[in-house]
Amino acid sequence: MELLDPTGQASAGTSAAAPRLSSLEGKRLGLLDNGKTNAVKYLEMVAAILVERYGVGSVKMFHKAALSKPAKRETLVNLVAESDFVVTGIGDCGSCSTNSVHDAIEIEKLNVPAVAICTEAFRLGLDTLTRMRGMPDHRFAIVPHPLGVLFDDELQQRAALAAPQVAEIITGASAR
Amino acid sequence: MSKGKEEIEAALGHFIESFATDGYRLDVTGFEEGVLDLRIEAEPGACAECLVPPQIMTGLVRTELRARNDIADIRIRYPDLHD
Secondary structure, three states, X not given: OOOOOOOOOOOOOOOOOOOOOOOOOOOEEEEEEOOOXXXXXXXXXXXXXXXXXXXXXXXXXXXXXXXXXXXXXXXHHHHHHOOOEEEEEEEOOHHHHHHHHHHHHHHHHOOOOEEEEEEHHHHHHHHHHHHHOOOOOOOOEEEOOOOOOOOHHHHHHHHHHHHHXXXXXXXXXXXX | OOHHHHHHHHHOHHXXXXXXXXXXXXXXXXXEXXXXXXXXXXXXXXXXXXXXXXHHHHHHHHHHOOOOOOOOEEEEXXXXXXX
């Protein structure tokens, strides 16, 4: 007998992640800004490190309408059309971390590797989310909480923590 | 508090901590006859847009408690943030 979940929320199945990239050299990076305070600045800091240290070829910023909601399908389609890999964020609150990871998973389902950057305060809940969304092995970058209220020098330190994680996750350089 | 309720509260402990980060209090208010009741209350200064929507939160709780076969329904009472 098969039991069906009427809410449709708790997924028992799994979805395949996009193939990992062999390297970031020359690749097009798409950034998905969720509108959180410091998000654009922080994502640009991470991108700058990825360009400098990993040879990323180009960077383009995209924006979603609301941090507390998933990105619109149209936004994601435009994003993946112009990106070889994607970084979403920032996730330093319940809804913005949940939706940043949700967006990254949806991008993976469109066959482009993606990673959300979130703070450690929400890590365990996000692990639950990846199971719920049918991609339990999906990884996200974790940095200390918070991000939204930091000054530039503190943000830069957090960017230096996130960039290597992004590179590892996108290239599959380490297992979860 | 019943043993079942205590176990559920322990299983949801990380959600409780995450909600507190955003200025919310998550309580297990009841677990009777398979119905789990949760309540979210806003503390002063809570971030309105940080709150995970009810449908997603219900799914997260259901996923977290998937191993339990004694939960038939989950009800979550949300704060009215428009007061």
